[in-house]
Amino acid sequence: xxxxxxxxxSFGSVAALSGVSFSAENGRxxxxxxxxxxxKTTALRILYTVLQQDRGSARVDGFDTLESPREVQKRIxxxxxxxxxxxxxxxxxxVRYFGRLHGLRGETLEREIDGLIRLLDMDDxxxxxxxxxxxxxxxxxxxxxxxxxxxKNVLLDEPTSGLDVPSTRAMRDFIRRLRDEGAxxxxxxxxxQEVTALCDHIVVMSRGKIVASGSPEELxxxxxxxxxxxxxxxxxxxxxxxx
Amino acid sequence: MTSIMGRGxxxxxxxxxxxxxxxxxxxxxxxxxxFLGPGLILLMVFAIGRLSKEAxxxxxxxxxxPEHAPSLISFLEQNRVEIEPAPxxxxxxxxxxxxxxxxxxPEGFGxxxxxxxxxxxxxxxxxxxxxxxxxxxxAQALLGGYARQIGQxxxxxxxxxxxxxxxxxxxxxxxxxxxxxxARMLAMAPYLIIISLFVGxxxxxIDSTAGERERGSLESLLINPLGRAELVLGKAAAVFLxxxxxxxxxxxxxxxxxxxxxxxxxxxxxxxxxxxALASIxxxxxxxxxxxxxxxxxxxxxxxxxxxxxxxxSGMLLIPALPALVMAILPVRESLWLALLPTVGQQLxxxxxxxxxxxxxxxxxxxxxxxxxxxxxxLALVVRRYSREAILxx
Numbered sequence: 001x002x003x004x005x006x007x008x009x010s011f012g013s014v015a016a017l018s019g020v021s022f023s024a025e026n027g028r029x030x031x032x033x034x035x036x037x038x039x040k041t042t043a044l045r046i047l048y049t050v051l052q053q054d055r056g057s058a059r060v061d062g063f064d065t066l067e068s069p070r071e072v073q074k075r076i077x078x079x080x081x082x083x084x085x086x087x088x089x090x091x092x093x094x095v096r097y098f099g100r101l102h103g104l105r106g107e108t109l110e111r112e113i114d115g116l117i118r119l120l121d122m123d124d125x126x127x128x129x130x131x132x133x134x135x136x137x138x139x140x141x142x143x144x145x146x147x148x149x150x151x152k153n154v155l156l157d158e159p160t161s162g163l164d165v166p167s168t169r170a171m172r173d174f175i176r177r178l179r180d181e182g183a184x185x186x187x188x189x190x191x192x193q194e195v196t197a198l199c200d201h202i203v204v205m206s207r208g209k210i211v212a213s214g215s216p217e218e219l220x221x222x223x224x225x226x227x228x229x230x231x232x233x234x235x236x237x238x239x240x241x242x243x
Numbered sequence: 244m245t246s247i248m249g250r251g252x253x254x255x256x257x258x259x260x261x262x263x264x265x266x267x268x269x270x271x272x273x274x275x276x277x278f279l280g281p282g283l284i285l286l287m288v289f290a291i292g293r294l295s296k297e298a299x300x301x302x303x304x305x306x307x308x309p310e311h312a313p314s315l316i317s318f319l320e321q322n323r324v325e326i327e328p329a330p331x332x333x334x335x336x337x338x339x340x341x342x343x344x345x346x347x348x349p350e351g352f353g354x355x356x357x358x359x360x361x362x363x364x365x366x367x368x369x370x371x372x373x374x375x376x377x378x379x380x381x382a383q384a385l386l387g388g389y390a391r392q393i394g395q396x397x398x399x400x401x402x403x404x405x406x407x408x409x410x411x412x413x414x415x416x417x418x419x420x421x422x423x424x425x426a427r428m429l430a431m432a433p434y435l436i437i438i439s440l441f442v443g444x445x446x447x448x449i450d451s452t453a454g455e456r457e458r459g460s461l462e463s464l465l466i467n468p469l470g471r472a473e474l475v476l477g478k479a480a481a482v483f484l485x486x487x488x489x490x491x492x493x494x495x496x497x498x499x500x501x502x503x504x505x506x507x508x509x510x511x512x513x514x515x516x517x518x519x520a521l522a523s524i525x526x527x528x529x530x531x532x533x534x535x536x537x538x539x540x541x542x543x544x545x546x547x548x549x550x551x552x553x554x555x556x557s558g559m560l561l562i563p564a565l566p567a568l569v570m571a572i573l574p575v576r577e578s579l580w581l582a583l584l585p586t587v588g589q590q591l592x593x594x595x596x597x598x599x600x601x602x603x604x605x606x607x608x609x610x611x612x613x614x615x616x617x618x619x620x621x622l623a624l625v626v627r628r629y630s631r632e633a634i635l636x637x
Contacts, residue, residue: 084459
């Protein structure tokens with residue numbers, strides 16, 4: 001369960017977020033949709049504790065990101081904006097490092113790693129050093145690394161960017177699977193088709209504000225448009241960001 | 244709480260060590276480079292040995308006009324000088340380096356000598372040529388000796404005691420021990436030991452800070468439930484380990500040279516570096532290692548890229564060179580205010596230990612405490628830097 005309330009954040013004199021509030025429920029995929037520069041990454045970064053908001057509160061399973069960042073970190077799995085790997089470590093070692101930092105060890109940890117390697121279909125790259133991996137392979141390792149501790153809240157910043165068609169399909173299946181296991185999945189995208197294909201709940205952002213939110217049907221109703229594409233354009237007031 | 248904290252730092256430490264053992268640059272800096280210092284000293288010892296052997300060889304001296312001073316020539320020959328024919332233009336030959344020095348005996352020598360006037364001989368040399376210095380000194384000493392000998396004979400023949408012209412009897416007392424003579428050869432050693440501290444963990448310090456950010460793995464790492472102090476301490480401990488390994492290698496290198504290589508054959512004295520001295524050097528260096536590690540991490544955390552960090556941190560190698568240069572030019576004695584400066588103090592102490600001299604325990608204590616304190620302050624600043632959101636975006 002993820003909840004943001006009245007979040008404001010400025011970088012110098014530039015307001016990145018001005019009063020952002022939304023929730024991502026358990027067992028639901030919430031899509032954060034908006035053109036580049038809308039503030040999606042900033043909102044996620046505040047949630048996953050590497051940025052601090054100027055005003056408002058962000059909570060994960062009831063824990064405040066500013067008051068108890070450690071508790072929040074224990075409860076989230078994150079594919080951040082930049083998800084570089086350690087090139088001299090193998091995929092397995094990359095995942096193991098983060099598992100250990102989450103307090104896993106021994107048999108339990110190795111079982112988790114093996115499970116993720118099977119699930120993400122990474123047998124061929126599991127024991128190779130990650131130097132020279134393709135974007136798809138790198139994203140797989142980064143996802144495995146983020147989810148090794150079985151988080152109940154999953155934050156994914158543009159998880160399909162740079163992926164080819166089969167990898168994108170695999171990623172969508174994987175996200176649905178996380179939802180079916182009961183996790184609160186929050187992912188950001190600037191691609192409307194992707195959000196409509198996956199999400200139970202959509203939050204549309206533009207210029208640091210929430211301009212619309214709801215299920216795909218609700219969005220269509222609120223904006224009075226038939227297609228979600230038109231609804232999106234109506235919500236953000238431009239066709240910028242549409243594919 | 245502390246056990247959990249120690250565990251997080253331990254996980255980071257283990258990962259950095261394993262990761263960097265696979266990095267060629269780190270390995271070269273930590274495992275190969277430290278042997279350069281002792282190797283350099285060994286080369287110097289061989290070079291010095293060759294020079295001192297030269298002193299035992301006959302001096303080859305080209306002489307122009309030897310026929311004008313047969314008695315001087317026979318004096319020189321008795322003192323192991325090989326007289327050679329002089330080149331046509333002595334000054335040009337010396338200037339071009341073809342000859343180290345040339346003795347010119349003018350035609351009027353015999354007449355001046357007979358009349359009891361100072362008889363002129365010319366010694367042509369170029370003291371800016373290092374390799375000529377020992378030959379020049381020997382030739383000057385021999386000519387002076389001949390002049391004194393003739394002078395004394397002249398006084399005696401006139402019924403004067405030669406001692407009346409000796410107003411002073413200069414006695415020299417050489418208090419240098421074999422150890423301190425040897426230490427002259429080792430003047431570079433403190434610098435080489437300290438520079439190994441600066442090099443050993445250098446790449447790891449950069450790789451685990453600026454490198455981690457440049458690769459884009461820092462953001463993911465910071466999301467883990469791990470205090471920033473643990474993160475910094477784990478990384479610092481890994482840098483410290485590589486620095487320690489580099490120092491130990493350098494010390495072992497020096498111990499092998501001083502204790503096992505038969506230096507007597509080259510230097511005329513045997514030097515030694517007993518185990519307690521090695522341990523003292525290690526002890527003196529420990530606080531400095533903390534300081535160097537913290538300084539490297541501090542610098543690397545403010546740079547944008549691996550390359551930028553590398554530029555600044557390799558520039559830091561000049562820091563230990565500065566006091567060594569100053570000491571080579573100005574003879575600096577150990578004093579409290581110098582001992583307080585990190586790297587300078589340690590160089591002075593290591594120098595004394597190598598010369599088998601007493602180190603003032605109070606100076607050592609004060610120096611170690613200030614160096615450690617400076618290191619701790621720097622580490623605290625690194626932790627603070629890592630606690631800011633700017634660490635990701637710098």
